[in-house]
Amino acid sequence: MKEIPVFYTPVSYSHLPESEIFSGEKDPHAENQDRMIKIMNELASCGFADINVSKLNDTLTYVGQVHDAKYLDFLKNIHKLAAADSIARKMAPYKNIIPSVHPYLDLDSDVKFKNLTALKGRYMFDTYTPIMANTYDVLLNSAAVAVAGAKAVEAGERFVYGLSRPPGHHAEKAMAGGYCYVNNVAIAAEYLRLNGAQKVAILDFDLHHGNGTQDIFYDRSDVLVVNIHGDPSLLFPYYTGKKDEIGIDEGVGYNFNFPLPKGTGEDVYGKTLDRALNIVKKYTPDYLLISAGFDTYKDDPINGVIKLDTAYFAKIGRQIAKLNLPTLTIQEGGYATDVLGKNVVSYLKGLTGNK
Ligand code: SP5
Numbered sequence: 001m002k003e004i005p006v007f008y009t010p011v012s013y014s015h016l017p018e019s020e021i022f023s024g025e026k027d028p029h030a031e032n033q034d035r036m037i038k039i040m041n042e043l044a045s046c047g048f049a050d051i052n053v054s055k056l057n058d059t060l061t062y063v064g065q066v067h068d069a070k071y072l073d074f075l076k077n078i079h080k081l082a083a084a085d086s087i088a089r090k091m092a093p094y095k096n097i098i099p100s101v102h103p104y105l106d107l108d109s110d111v112k113f114k115n116l117t118a119l120k121g122r123y124m125f126d127t128y129t130p131i132m133a134n135t136y137d138v139l140l141n142s143a144a145v146a147v148a149g150a151k152a153v154e155a156g157e158r159f160v161y162g163l164s165r166p167p168g169h170h171a172e173k174a175m176a177g178g179y180c181y182v183n184n185v186a187i188a189a190e191y192l193r194l195n196g197a198q199k200v201a202i203l204d205f206d207l208h209h210g211n212g213t214q215d216i217f218y219d220r221s222d223v224l225v226v227n228i229h230g231d232p233s234l235l236f237p238y239y240t241g242k243k244d245e246i247g248i249d250e251g252v253g254y255n256f257n258f259p260l261p262k263g264t265g266e267d268v269y270g271k272t273l274d275r276a277l278n279i280v281k282k283y284t285p286d287y288l289l290i291s292a293g294f295d296t297y298k299d300d301p302i303n304g305v306i307k308l309d310t311a312y313f314a315k316i317g318r319q320i321a322k323l324n325l326p327t328l329t330i331q332e333g334g335y336a337t338d339v340l341g342k343n344v345v346s347y348l349k350g351l352t353g354n355k
């Protein structure tokens with residue numbers, strides 16, 4: 001399987017969120033290190049060529065094009081600020097930064113967010129996405145994988161897979177959430193736009209609506225965003241992902257959502273995928289980027305809505321490949337750890353038409 005280079009960074013293994021807080025209770029964190037180990041092992045046993053992205057190079061430039069400077073300062077500094085604050089209060093330093101309150105008015109006030117608790121609530125939209133001491137380093141390396149992948153398709157590779165971890169599609173311009181801190185696929189898209197591509201399309205087939213990617217490109221026509229996901233009235237991220245979110249200003253007509261009802265299987269999924277791919281085709285993009293989440297797998301522990309099996313991910317790959325576009329796939333969710341590697345490989349083999 002030399003046809004699909006795999007980009008990854010071992011720095012991702014040091015991302016160890018230990019728990020996510022759901023309704024006041026601590027659950028073991030679903031986005032665990034084992035996921036990546038399983039993917040890497042399966043890729044290795046199928047002979048994929050893996051490429052260790054060991055340097056950030058110009059990653060920060062493109063991260064800065066997508067995310068607000070104040071948000072990036074927050075990600076970079078919050079741990080040190082919180083540590084200093086704990087010492088001043090004679091408390092043990094926090095291991096995990098998690099918000100406690102959220103602003104409901106005036107998100108741009110500089111005055112309001114001087115207090116650390118207020119600041120956390122401003123830049124983190126849920127209690128599932130803890131910031132640890134090494135998180136800033138880890139998220140930059142995860143983004144570097146996406147940038148390296150973008151450079152590889154730019155250099156002429158037909159298919160590239162970027163195993164970014166942590167994932168990215170829930171990260172908005174100025175907000176972390178849904179296990180995501182910076183938006184890897186958006187950073188790759190922005191890299192391609194700033195280096196000569198006129199039009200980039202993003203297709204997101206993670207179970208969850210890619211609210212972050214939608215937020216980042218909502219007022220733009222140069223990056224088409226198409227999302228297929230479980231009905232957000234039943235599922236995270238709840239507040240976005242409805243059909244009538246079509247973009248604003250320049251971006252009207254360049255954002256598409258396909259929310260799917262509980263119990264969606266291959267038949268309905270396949271028809272929806274065809275419609276989504278037709279929209280991409282009509283747009284005639286220079287590049288296609290895929291936010292690939294495998295949490296639509298039938299036995300995924302956080303899925304009760306869309307039911308696909310391992311073989312079906314190959315079908316998704318085959319349908320995407322029919323568009324004949326240079327295609328960069330970025331890893332997002334998927335929490336059925338034991339079969340995650342097999343699901344990823346099934347999809348990648350579908351892209352190239354391998355069995
Ligand atoms: C990248 C990605 O797929 N992010 C998904 C984040 C969704 N998190 C949902 C967490 C659901 C909480 N689990 C409730 C378990 C009850 N004990």
Ligand code: ZN
Pocket residue numbers: 206207208293295332333334
């Ligand atoms: Zn997901």
